[in-house]
Amino acid sequence: MTSSVPSTMKGVMINKTGGTEVLEYKTDIPVPTPIDGQILVKNDYIGVNFIDTYFRSGLYPAPQMPYILGREAEGTVVKLGGGDSYGLKEGDKVVVMCEGTYAEYTSAPAARAVKVPAGMDSKIGAAAWLQGLTALTMVREAHAVKKGDWVLVHAAAGGTGLWLCQLLRAIGANTIGTASTDEKVELAKKAGATHVVNYSHEDVKAKVMELTGGQGCIAIFDGVGKSTFDLSLDCVARKGSLISFGNASGAVPPVTIARLSAKNVRLMRPTLFNYIVTREELEGYTNELFGLVVKDKFDVRIHETYPLSEVARAHEYLEGRKTTGKLLLDPSK
Numbered sequence: 001m002t003s004s005v006p007s008t009m010k011g012v013m014i015n016k017t018g019g020t021e022v023l024e025y026k027t028d029i030p031v032p033t034p035i036d037g038q039i040l041v042k043n044d045y046i047g048v049n050f051i052d053t054y055f056r057s058g059l060y061p062a063p064q065m066p067y068i069l070g071r072e073a074e075g076t077v078v079k080l081g082g083g084d085s086y087g088l089k090e091g092d093k094v095v096v097m098c099e100g101t102y103a104e105y106t107s108a109p110a111a112r113a114v115k116v117p118a119g120m121d122s123k124i125g126a127a128a129w130l131q132g133l134t135a136l137t138m139v140r141e142a143h144a145v146k147k148g149d150w151v152l153v154h155a156a157a158g159g160t161g162l163w164l165c166q167l168l169r170a171i172g173a174n175t176i177g178t179a180s181t182d183e184k185v186e187l188a189k190k191a192g193a194t195h196v197v198n199y200s201h202e203d204v205k206a207k208v209m210e211l212t213g214g215q216g217c218i219a220i221f222d223g224v225g226k227s228t229f230d231l232s233l234d235c236v237a238r239k240g241s242l243i244s245f246g247n248a249s250g251a252v253p254p255v256t257i258a259r260l261s262a263k264n265v266r267l268m269r270p271t272l273f274n275y276i277v278t279r280e281e282l283e284g285y286t287n288e289l290f291g292l293v294v295k296d297k298f299d300v301r302i303h304e305t306y307p308l309s310e311v312a313r314a315h316e317y318l319e320g321r322k323t324t325g326k327l328l329l330d331p332s333k
């Protein structure tokens with residue numbers, strides 16, 4: 001291993017599932033050795049995503065225990081494991097999307113790493129990537145939104161929500177956002193939502209029907225899940241799509257498909273990972289997304305960068321609906 005790479009590192013792992021008390025910040029985790037097809041990346045910034053809380057809580061099963069959380073990071077390639085490194089070399093700045101990123105170093109499949117383009121500021125890769133790709137693939141593939149479409153976006157001031165608002169504005173859609181506070185309402189409007197409903201006290205369905213002349217929205221992007229599913233079904237237009245892509249409020253219980261026939265609704269439960277399986281898909285979408293940031297000046301809102309040792313606070317804030325935009329972890333602290 002390269003001499004500058006230490007033998008142990010800081011990282012956050014779980015040994016059992018539960019609340020934030022199961023997050024174990026360690027300073028003596030062995031630095032992984034990259035094998036064929038992998039690269040070793042020294043992480044500068046780690047993206048926090050809602051999925052990390054699902055693995056921590058047990059909503060999604062961890063493949064083994066102990067388990068280092070995390071799915072996304074930005075950093076520098078410090079070692080190649082051999083085999084196909086997809087043109088990457090030591091010293092390259094990359095983003096990686098794989099398991100085990102809540103640590104100073106991650107052994108990542110080279111196939112799941114993409115170079116950060118010149119001109120992109122530090123932090124922005126980790127802040128933009130997973131949530132931005134989710135939004136991009138949802139509006140492109142889950143439901144191909146067209147100019148003039150009426151679209152409903154729940155949690156519009158969240159990390160993924162702000163991306164959806166910006167992308168939908170660029171497409172020329174009419175976006176109705178939902179958010180739980182007045183501050184979030186303003187952020188979603190600034191990001192491009194044409195109308196935003198504060199669903200803590202406003203009637204979302206009434207507003208959607210008023211704005212759409214009683215038709216409803218042709219596409220609903222719902223990452224909130226359990227608490228908004230019925231509302232989403234109420235708000236979707238005839239022949240519209242309900243794209244249920246997350247569980248922020250809990251998993252959606254089993255649905256009787258006969259309920260969809262009332263309006264010939266398409267119901268979909270997509271995941272980003274199945275839209276970026278091939279190298280061509282991953283690179284194509286990533287280059288497009290980073291182009292939106294670098295050339296088209298899309299805003300990448302960072303809520304806060306937390307020291308890795310304060311990961312529990314980051315999870316508590318994210319799950320407590322106290323955040324807007326992206327949360328990052330800094331493994332050097």
Ligand code: NDP
Pocket residue numbers: 048049050051130131134155156157158159160161178179180181184223224225227245246247248249250270271272273318319320321322323324325
């Ligand atoms: P967000 O930044 O959007 O945070 C979640 C937001 O959901 C909160 O800020 C809150 O906004 C809203 N919310 C509503 N009810 C609850 C609740 N009971 N508990 C917590 N939050 C609630 O997170 P992300 O952008 O990281 O993720 C958003 C959703 O997208 C998640 O469900 C996530 O799993 C999903 N996702 C799915 C992917 C996929 O591939 N399918 C990939 C990436 C994300 P408010 O206060 O305004 O209601």
